[in-house]
Amino acid sequence: MTATTGDLPQPTTIRSGSIKARTELLLQQLGAHATLIFFGIIFMLPFLWMVSSSLKPTADIFQIPVRLIPETVTLENYPEAIRAIHFLRYLGNTFYYAAFIMVAAVVSNVFIGYGFARIDWPGRDIVFILVISTMMLPHQVRFIPLFITYSRIGWLDSFNPLIIPAFFGNAFFVFLVRQFMLTFPKDLDDAARVDGANELMIFWRIVTPLSKPAIITIAIFEFMHGWHDFIGPLVYLRNPDLYTLSVGLRLYFTQHGAEWGLLMAASTLFTLPMIVVFFFAQRTFIEGISFTGVKG
Amino acid sequence: MSVFAGTRIERSRTSLSDMSPMVRRRLVWGLFFISPWVLGFLAFTLYPIAASFYYGFTNYNILNFTPRWVGTENYADLFTSDNVFWGSLRVTIQYVAMLVGLATVFDICIALLLNMNVRGLSLYRTVFYLPVMVPVVAATLTWVWILNPRHGLVNGLLDRIGVDGPLWLASPRTALFSLVLVAVWGSGRAVLIYLAGLKEIPSHLYEAAEIDGANPFRKMWHITLPLLTPQILFNVITMTIFSFQSIAAPLIMTGGGPNKATLLYGLQLYRLAFERLRMGYASAMAWILFLLILALTITMFYGSRRFIHYDR
Numbered sequence: 069m070t071a072t073t074g075d076l077p078q079p080t081t082i083r084s085g086s087i088k089a090r091t092e093l094l095l096q097q098l099g100a101h102a103t104l105i106f107f108g109i110i111f112m113l114p115f116l117w118m119v120s121s122s123l124k125p126t127a128d129i130f131q132i133p134v135r136l137i138p139e140t141v142t143l144e145n146y147p148e149a150i151r152a153i154h155f156l157r158y159l160g161n162t163f164y165y166a167a168f169i170m171v172a173a174v175v176s177n178v179f180i181g182y183g184f185a186r187i188d189w190p191g192r193d194i195v196f197i198l199v200i201s202t203m204m205l206p207h208q209v210r211f212i213p214l215f216i217t218y219s220r221i222g223w224l225d226s227f228n229p230l231i232i233p234a235f236f237g238n239a240f241f242v243f244l245v246r247q248f249m250l251t252f253p254k255d256l257d258d259a260a261r262v263d264g265a266n267e268l269m270i271f272w273r274i275v276t277p278l279s280k281p282a283i284i285t286i287a288i289f290e291f292m293h294g295w296h297d298f299i300g301p302l303v304y305l306r307n308p309d310l311y312t313l314s315v316g317l318r319l320y321f322t323q324h325g326a327e328w329g330l331l332m333a334a335s336t337l338f339t340l341p342m343i344v345v346f347f348f349a350q351r352t353f354i355e356g357i358s359f360t361g362v363k364g
Numbered sequence: 365m366s367v368f369a370g371t372r373i374e375r376s377r378t379s380l381s382d383m384s385p386m387v388r389r390r391l392v393w394g395l396f397f398i399s400p401w402v403l404g405f406l407a408f409t410l411y412p413i414a415a416s417f418y419y420g421f422t423n424y425n426i427l428n429f430t431p432r433w434v435g436t437e438n439y440a441d442l443f444t445s446d447n448v449f450w451g452s453l454r455v456t457i458q459y460v461a462m463l464v465g466l467a468t469v470f471d472i473c474i475a476l477l478l479n480m481n482v483r484g485l486s487l488y489r490t491v492f493y494l495p496v497m498v499p500v501v502a503a504t505l506t507w508v509w510i511l512n513p514r515h516g517l518v519n520g521l522l523d524r525i526g527v528d529g530p531l532w533l534a535s536p537r538t539a540l541f542s543l544v545l546v547a548v549w550g551s552g553r554a555v556l557i558y559l560a561g562l563k564e565i566p567s568h569l570y571e572a573a574e575i576d577g578a579n580p581f582r583k584m585w586h587i588t589l590p591l592l593t594p595q596i597l598f599n600v601i602t603m604t605i606f607s608f609q610s611i612a613a614p615l616i617m618t619g620g621g622p623n624k625a626t627l628l629y630g631l632q633l634y635r636l637a638f639e640r641l642r643m644g645y646a647s648a649m650a651w652i653l654f655l656l657i658l659a660l661t662i663t664m665f666y667g668s669r670r671f672i673h674y675d676r
Contacts, residue, residue: 111495112491114503114507115498117506133524183397189387190383190387190391208649208653210409213415235404236400236403295499296499314500331509332509342499343497346493346497
């Protein structure tokens with residue numbers, strides 16, 4: 069994986085030299101910071117507005133002039149949102165969905181990735197191109213026949229259509245695992261093979277333990293996918309008891325559009341776990357993404 | 365893009381007919397490990413593609429269960445008499461063009477600034493990436509509230525400096541652009557990819573250019589941008605594919621309105637299929653989208669070949 073820690077030599081080379089050159093450099097840095105801070109604040113405003121609206125008493129929500137900093141701070145929107153939006157039930161469903169596909173994706177993609185990275189079988193590279201090319205397929209093409217099939221076999225109004233496909237791998241993750249496993253030396257498994265280990269043993273005892281970074285990346289991205297997913301639950305879940313936070317929150321919005329205090333409190337609670345995940349796994353995110361872009 | 369970069373295991377030279385027992389054993393194990401993908405590909409990709417192609421030539425309302433063959437009627441109707449289809453196609457092309465153009469320029473600029481050895485790099489990086497972490501429903505609801513013409517944050521701030529803000533999502537003239545802004549806000553993934561690409565550019569190229577007396581503009585034009593082209597192509601293609609299919613944001617934020625100004629292709633398709641249950645007609649639409657994306661991707665991929673630098 070590519071290190072992005074900023075320890076590499078930079079384009080703006082620092083050359084010991086005249087005061088003019090140093091002033092120029094200082095001005096450049098100031099300009100960069102000013103622009104970054106300006107856009108950084110703009111990028112953070114939605115977060116501030118979300119939290120600030122969630123802390124405003126109902127009477128202040130539609131206050132004119134508009135205030136970013138609440139005049140009076142209250143926490144009353146939070147318990148009210150949890151009650152009115154059935155937050156805990158939706159939270160449970162969301163967690164169930166996200167955790168389930170997370171495990172399924174890790175197991176299936178590491179398994180499949182091994183077959184593409186560590187065993188040299190005839191035809192492998194052609195099949196791998198097929199794997200990659202499925203990434204281009206718009207999901208609309210698959211959505212309608214799958215919906216019809218699921219409705220025939222009675223999977224609608226269950227988590228099956230959302231969870232079962234995760235057990236069969238996904239092009240992006242297979243690609244990620246493969247690229248990662250290709251970096252291990254070949255002698256590693258050859259030595260084990262000479263000792264009489266079969267592929268399953270090599271996969272389980274040698275390659276999988278070494279693939280921990282790739283496993284963590286898949287786990288986080290797939291959990292995040294389940295947490296964020298809106299269209300999947302919207303299409304396949306009609307029973308409100310099964311709703312995830314995405315569809316539940318949107319349902320409440322369509323019914324009570326103006327209750328911004330509650331909606332923003334629920335949105336804050338909905339977003340918070342993702343922010344926590346990001347801060348704990350920042351390196352994984354940055355390296356995983358940089359990796360796909362550079363090596364892709 | 366070099367999919368096989370880093371392949372260390374040597375290619376097999378055996379043909380299928382005279383395979384040694386060892387090669388055959390490797391083939392069996394290889395197929396064993398990829399078997400979940402093969403099954404998934406057949407069930408969740410190949411079958412749906414074939415079925416969708418067939419449904420495109422049928423009249424199929426899911427409530428009366430049997431698709432009825434109508435030949436090319438769906439496609440003929442779409443191309444000749446469906447104004448909503450043409451409208452949604454036009455809106456989608458505008459949306460994708462604005463979004464990809466704006467996001468590419470903006471994300472590259474931010475990545476260039478971050479690459480200037482600035483202090484607090486990790487903080488800035490977090491700031492520009494954090495919007496990606498917000499679930500789409502939470503993000504879109506927040507933006508609907510921010511862009512509220514009377515009580516929202518944006519027009520509230522504009523009001524402070526005496527500017528009468530636009531109606532944003534409520535006006536056909538600004539609604540589509542508002543969706544673009546929201547998508548650019550959420551495009552931090554591309555910034556990280558550009559930044560990683562910039563870090564890979566060897567510094568000796570800049571040093572050599574400096575010895576030759578190149579100014580910053582020439583360094584940017586002759587070194588930085590050419591060497592960033594693989595990342596630009598990757599981001600432009602993925603963003604194009606992704607934004608052509610956008611459903612969630614227009615569905616939640618505008619419902620396609622006002623006056624169909626944000627009725628993106630994906631949303632219109634979703635409505636026909638899952639609200640009006642016109643599965644055959646919607647399948648034809650899905651295939652048009654598929655071919656459109658395929659053609660665009662291939663054009664970008666091959667069209668850009670002369671400009672892409674893979675060797676460093």
